[in-house]
Amino acid sequence: GAGVSQSPSNKVTEKGKDVELRCDPISGHTALYWYRQRLGQGLEFLIYFQGNSAPDKSGLPSDRFSAERTGESVSTLTIQRTQQEDSAVYLCASSADRVPSYEQYFGPGTRLTVT
Amino acid sequence: DQQVKQNSPSLSVQEGRISILNCDYTNSMFDYFLWYKKYPAEGPTFLISISSIKDKNEDGRFTVFLNKSAKHLSLHIVPSQPGDSAVYFCAASAVGGTYKYIFGTGTRLKVLA
Numbered sequence: 078g079a080g081v082s083q084s085p086s087n088k089v090t091e092k093g094k095d096v097e098l099r100c101d102p103i104s105g106h107t108a109l110y111w112y113r114q115r116l117g118q119g120l121e122f123l124i125y126f127q128g129n130s131a132p133d134k135s136g137l138p139s140d141r142f143s144a145e146r147t148g149e150s151v152s153t154l155t156i157q158r159t160q161q162e163d164s165a166v167y168l169c170a171s172s173a174d175r176v177p178s179y180e181q182y183f184g185p186g187t188r189l190t191v192t
Numbered sequence: 193d194q195q196v197k198q199n200s201p202s203l204s205v206q207e208g209r210i211s212i213l214n215c216d217y218t219n220s221m222f223d224y225f226l227w228y229k230k231y232p233a234e235g236p237t238f239l240i241s242i243s244s245i246k247d248k249n250e251d252g253r254f255t256v257f258l259n260k261s262a263k264h265l266s267l268h269i270v271p272s273q274p275g276d277s278a279v280y281f282c283a284a285s286a287v288g289g290t291y292k293y294i295f296g297t298g299t300r301l302k303v304l305a
Contacts, residue, residue, distance in 0.1 A: 081235065117297065119196070119296050120236070120281065120293075121295075122293070122294075125292065168235055170235070182235075183236045184235050185234050186233075
């Protein structure tokens with residue numbers, strides 16, 4: 078079966094522009110996560126969706142970041158007025174279980190470069 | 193505040209020998225630990241996990257050891273193969289509390305043929 082897919086794979090944008098990143102989770106996975114990995118850093122939790130529950134947005138670094146998910150399908154991560162410090166690889170993961178999510182399946186990531 | 197630390201950014205090992213990757217954590221509430229492997233341009237893939245009720249978990253060539261008193265875990269790969277060359281991340285979670293995993297910064301393993 079298909080794994081987690083993300084698009085675009087690479088995105089170069091000018092400072093101040095908005096970007097939208099997409100994640101298609103594995104079909105049937107109720108949980109979806111967004112992470113960010115800056116150069117030389119670990120994976121930084123951003124947001125978590127579980128079914129129809131209110132998402133946990135506690136990892137979003139600023140109000141320029143937002144994410145949506147339609148049911149248990151596609152999710153989009155939007156960054157408004159991008160800054161150079163937003164440059165990173167943005168990773169999406171999904172899992173079948175609620176808590177704990179022992180095994181998260183990751184997509185290949187979107188490499189965002191803000192110039 | 194780095195709650196999960198991988199202090200060795202890189203490691204080189206000869207093919208056939210043992211690779212030992214280390215991870216330290218500071219939060220005593222962590223009770224579930226994962227190791228992920230990441231190849232370039234791919235997302236991390238789950239490798240092996242361990243619960244705090246155990247001190248060892250083995251899966252083929254991969255063994256994870258947990259020392260709760262030292263807040264330390266390690267991943268052993270025996271024998272190491274060139275295909276094991278990748279970045280390895282450890283991650284920790286408090287199963288009874290949060291679904292959020294805290295990841296380390298990764299160790300790049302290079303297995304030399």
